[in-house]
Amino acid sequence: MEIGILGTGMVGRTIGSKLVQIGHQVMLGSRDAANPKAIAWANKVSSPHALYGTFKNAAEFGEIIFNCTLGSASLDVLLQVGAKNLKDKLLIDVSNPIDYSSEGLTLTVCNTDSLGEQIQRAFPETRVVKTLNTMNCNMMIEPDKVPGRTNVFVSGNDPKAKEAVAEILRDWFGWKSIIDLGDITTSRGVEMYLVFWSSIRHAVTADRFNIKVMTS
C-alpha cells in the first residue's frame, strides 16, 4: 500500500521504517522536499520503497496518511497540504498538542476541545482517527516488547475508518487489545493523558511502558 507520513521526527521515521519493512511504499513528508532527516532516513532504510518529499507530496502519494507532525504545527501543515489531497482518505492522527513555547509540559488545546477534533472539523471530508498517541513510538510498532497485552485506543467519528485502523494496528503493528473509545471528541482524553503519561514515565524510569485496562 502507498502510505504518506507527515513529519520527519522520531515518530514519523519509526512508523515509516516499520511500514517499509513489512512491504509498503512510504513517503515521508516535511516542509522542505529535501529535508536532511528524511534523506538520512531513506538512506538508512535503504529501500526503493522509502521515499520523501514535501508534506503535499506525501499526502498526494498516500492512500492512508499518518499525521506525525508536532501537534502545535499539525493544522498548519494540513492546511498547506489542502483538503483536496486529504478528501475521503484515512488520516491516522498520532500527534499530541504539546506547547513547546511554555515551560514544563502543557498542551496548546485541551479540556473543551482537542487537536483530533480540530483536524476533523477543518477537514470534514477526511476520515480522522486518533490513535497511538498514548505511548512512545517504539512501543507503537512493537507492542509485544511490553508484556501483558497492553492497550491501544482509537477515537473517531467513522466506524469503518476505525475498523480499518484497528486492522492496521493488529496486522501491521501487532496490537492485540484495541479499545474503541467512541467519537472524535474522545481525543480529548487521550491527548490530556499525555501529562499523566509524562509523570508515569518519570516515575517508572522506562521509555517503553504502557497501560493496561483491567476490569473485574
Place this chain on the structure above:
Amino acid sequence: MEIGILGTGMVGRTIGSKLVQIGHQVMLGSRDAANPKAIAWANKVSSPHALYGTFKNAAEFGEIIFNCTLGSASLDVLLQVGAKNLKDKLLIDVSNPIDYSSEGLTLTVCNTDSLGEQIQRAFPETRVVKTLNTMNCNMMIEPDKVPGRTNVFVSGNDPKAKEAVAEILRDWFGWKSIIDLGDITTSRGVEMYLVFWSSIRHAVTADRFNIKVMTS
C-alpha cells in the same frame, strides 16, 4: 485513629464506611451539621465510631483529613474550615475538579495548574497528598476486586506525607502497587486523566476497572 472526611457524597461515605469498619473513628463533614446524607450514613454504619458534623467539626476532629468534596467546591470548603484546623495535618485529596456548570465532562482547572496545587498553595502548612482520584470509589477501598495488582498514584511535595499515605493505601485499603509520581504538580496528570477515564469507562462498560502500568 480519628479521621475527618470532608464531603458526604458517595466517595466520602464509601471511604468513611471502610475506615469505621477497620476500627477508626470517622467524622463526616458537610455544610450543615445535620446533613441528611450524613445522618443516613451514620444510621447505616450503625457504630459509635461513625460521626458527623460541619466541615469545620470534621477537620478539627481528624488527625488525618480526606478531601472528598466536589472539586469545584473544595477550595471554598477548605477556606471555610480555616488554615488553623488544617495546619501540619495530612490532607488526602481525592477530589476531581469537574465543572458541573458545563455540558459534557470538563475540568475547572487543568493544563497549567491543578486543584491539588491550588490546595497546597492555599494551605502551605498542610501536607497535601493527591491520590485515589483516578478511579471509582468502590475500587479505592477494594483494589483486589480487579485482578492484576493495578496501580494507585500519589502526588505531593512532602516525601514523609506520601509515605504515610502509601501506608494507608497499603494497610487500610489493600493497595499493593503504589506509584509515587512526584511533587504536587503531578496532580495535573491524574486530574486530567479523568477525561480519559470517563471514555474508558464508557468503552469497557464497567464501573470497576483500573489501569496497570506495564514496563518491558
